[in-house]
Amino acid sequence: MSLNKLVGGDCGGNNSLVQLSNIVRRDAALPQPLSQADRFVNEFMAQNSQTPQTFNMNTLLNNLPQDKTVKTTPGPSTSSYVPNVNTHMNRSWTAGPSPSYMTHSVMPSYPIMQQQMLLPHGRTMHNPHLQFITEAELANMSSADVQAKAQEFVNTIKNDNEVEYNEFMSFMKKVSAGEIRLTEDPGLDQTERKMSKEDILEEMNEKYKEEWDKLSDVNNYWDSEAANGIAKEYAFSEGNVMLENKSALEIGKEKLKMGDVPGAVLCFEAAVQQQPDSAEAWFLLGTTQAENEQDPWAITALKKSLQIDPTQLEGYITLAAAYTNENMPKHAYISLLNWLKASPKYSDLVPEDIDPMKLDVKELERHVKSLYLKAVHTNADEIDPDVQNAMGVVFNISQEYDKAVDCFQTALMVSSDNAKLWNRLGATLANSDKSEQAVDAYRHALGLEPGFIRARYNVGITCMNLGAHKEAAEHFLVALNQQHKAKSMFPESAATDTSSSTIWTTLRMVCAFMGEHDLATLIDERNLTELNKAFQIE
Incomplete structure (x- = not known):
């Protein structure tokens, strides 16, 4: 419901607030037994029977009493960094009716102060004689005694319409009926009746030990893979026809060379199911999923x-x-440490007396950097592209992008045919606000691997940053079309979707920047056919 429908008058007709007021008055007029609270409501409604129209905030503020002891001080001036939105807003966009139509106030002009509640004339509150008991006395009473006392109270005032149906009376009736027990039976063991606070806490601690451990280890939990959506076990695509092909691994390698990354993923998924102990198959599946813009599955x-x-x-x-x-720096540093440990050249550099799992992220960052700098100095006369590649990742994590660029460029001096290195260089340049240079690096990556979906997606992101929204959308659609090719490998499951949700979401965003809001429905439906027509992509 719009604000205008709620508070605006329709040429003398009743608005929604008027209709609500009419319902209240109509129900109040019905003959029925009234409690004291109801009579107070009716008196208030009778004194304020003016039909509410539209709401005028200025009138309400004028009716508020002013405290003469409070001095009005001027508010802070608007900073030059924060423009005043109201001064730039066109009046035609102001919501609600014009102030000139707001002639009536819905609130009465009463001082806002606490008053003593008075009963209507001629009415006295029934006050039954109550006998109070202490907590100690209650502890020594049996359940039957408590029920009897409750029943005695209920019988005393059961004919009083004022309190017969209130919440307290409902509670007392349940006590008298034995539905609620305020004391334990005397037959229970004394230790059972009077457990100490320490005993209760110990029992709760034992019962909820696992939950307490999780809650008390908040930092470690949020650093965990489970908290970041990383699955322990890989979830395979259903209906994969490559499962029947015993040469799935080799076919996957061929598809990867041809640039069919999604097709290669499906082949490698089949290969690891055929050979669960094949490190090569799992490695190819992981690296290919990383190229396919699917990092969580790549990690698994x-x-x-x-x-x-x-x-x-x-x-x-x-x-x-x-x-x-995936914004998991601690896990990234541990992986880079494991690289040093596994390397025959540099394993001696890793000290055995330091447990990296006990270090916080900043300490771990310093530790890893110092070890990799030692690795660089170990072979000062030659360039090790693997060390430079790893150093580039380290500096990316710490957002030292200029140093990361130097590392990737150094690695490319001796490994210029590595598409992943070109893509990492491009991403680092883009993060350094060097978008034009980033595009050039991505072109090198795509020239080496035309089906490199992550590089294609990164080009689209860079085009967005440059304001080239149409070109960005075209790159996203090319990436999605490449992923869509894998559908041909699911003849038994037409509903299978191997495309990246991240790319779809970014495509929707760039279409909004272009003002192409009509395309949002096609994107939500993932209708590639119509989107290709809209952008003239064959």
């Missing part, structure tokens, strides 16, 4: 791979990058 798959074969050095760096994307 890469962890499986490293559990089987802890010597896969590239897996640690890819895992650290995925953790960084």
Whole structure:
């Protein structure tokens, strides 16, 4: 319901507040036994029977009493950094009716102060004689005695319409009927009747021990993978026809070379189900899901791979990058430490007397940086692209983007055919507000791997930052079309959707920036066919 419908008058007709007032007065006029509270309400309504019209806040404020002892002080001036919105607002956008139509106030002009409540003339409150008992006396009474006392009270005032149906009387009736017990039976064991506070707390602590542990370890919980949506077990796509193909692993590698990242994902999913102990299959599944803009599943798959074969050095760096994307810095630093431990060249650099799990994020950051700087100095005469790649990830986590750019550029000097390195360089340049240079790095990545969906998505984000919204939308649609290709591998499940929700959400945002609000429905329906027509994408 709009504000105008609620408070605006329709050329003399009743508005919603008037209708509500009429209902109250109509119900009050019905012949029925009235309690004392009801009579007070009726008196108030009778004194204030003026039909409410629209609400005038200025009239209400004028009716408020002013405290003469309070001095009015001028409010703070508007900062030059915060524009006054009201001064820029067009009057035609002001909600509600014009103030000139607000001629009546809904509130009476009574001083707002607490008054003593008076009973109407000719009416006295029935006051039965009550006998109070102490808590100690109650503790020594049996349940039957308490019920008898409650019944005695109920019988005393059961004919008084004023209190017969109030909440306290309802409570006393339940006590008299034995539905509520205020004391324990004398037959119970004395230790059972009078448990000490310490005994109760100990019993509760034992009963809810697991819950207490979770609540008392809040920091560790929010740092955990479960709190960040990382599954312990990988959830496979249903209806995958590649499960029947024993060459799924090799076909996946071919699809990856051809740029069919979503198709490769499905092949590798089939491969790990056929060979659950294959570290290579799990590694390829993890790295490909990272390229497919699906970091949570990449993390789960890469962890499986490293559990089987802890010597896969590239897996640690890819895992650290995925953790960084999911804003899990501590896990990223641990992965980078594990890379050093697993490396035959640098494992001696890691001290055994420091437990990284006991360090906070800042301490862990300093520890990891110092170790990687030692690794760089170990081979000062040659460039190790893996060390430089890992250092780039470290500086990305700490948001030292200029240093990260230097590391990735150094790594690319000896590993220029690494599409992942080009993509990481592009993302770091974009985070450094160097969008034009970032686009150039992404082009290198896409030139090496045309199906690199993450790089394509990153190009779209950079175009958004440059204000090129149409081009951004086109890049997002290309990425979604690439992911859509995988649907052909689900003949038994037409409803399977392998596309990224992140890309869909960003596409909706950029269409809003373009003013193409009519496309929102197509995006919500994930109607790629019509969206391709709208942007003339074949």
